[in-house]
Amino acid sequence: MDPVNQQNSRGKLIHVDRPVVTKSLSPELDLIKDSKLRQQVVDAFSLCCDMGGYESPDDIPTEVFEQLPGFSNTRHQRETARIAYAMVKELNGLGAGLNEDYVVAGAIAHDVGKGVEWKNNQPGILTNINPSGAGTFYGENPNMPPLPNETHASYQIARHSVWGFYIAMTVGMPEHVAHIILAHSLEGNLYLRTREAIVVKEADEIWWEQIAHQAYGKWPDVDSPFEKGKVYRKRVLDWKRGPE
């Protein structure tokens, strides 16, 4: 694919073909009624691809990419958006009065920072050695100190939820949507989530529990790969070539 230089909503040059991004997020992208917000979601993934060196959002892996090759990050985003959309529709049917566009946009973009956390073909280790116990990719980064006793892993600058917040604000998303992206993960436990952010967090978590683990073949007896204090898959990963 020939990279195409285009301008996003903030005038920054990007290198990913906008129709490629739109296609990778469809048809769920059309659940967002506001055309400007739809465009900002596309801009967010364009910027993510630019920062992470991906030619398409479909190339960004999930944590389970080794076990489930078909489970790209965009598949997770789209299916989480469908779950969140169903939830917010039901809640609003009961009179909750939530912003449906914010929920869908926040859900479809909640992991947009993963393409920056895990740059394309960047060596690193996938482990849960951080204090929260969450599965985290520690990529090799010459600008950051190396992890002790590791040759292909460095301290992280930030996790994907923080990169996602940066991207959301950069492309001019509403601050409420940026909050949903920032608060979807464990970091959000540190402050109050809006009700829209709670819907996205729950949709995200139920996807992992019911879809990924089930497809992995271990659900319902699965041991969570994110069990605190347990180092798992602690080896060098290469998205294109697979594990060493």
Ligand SMILES: [Fe+2]
């Ligand atoms: Fe997620």
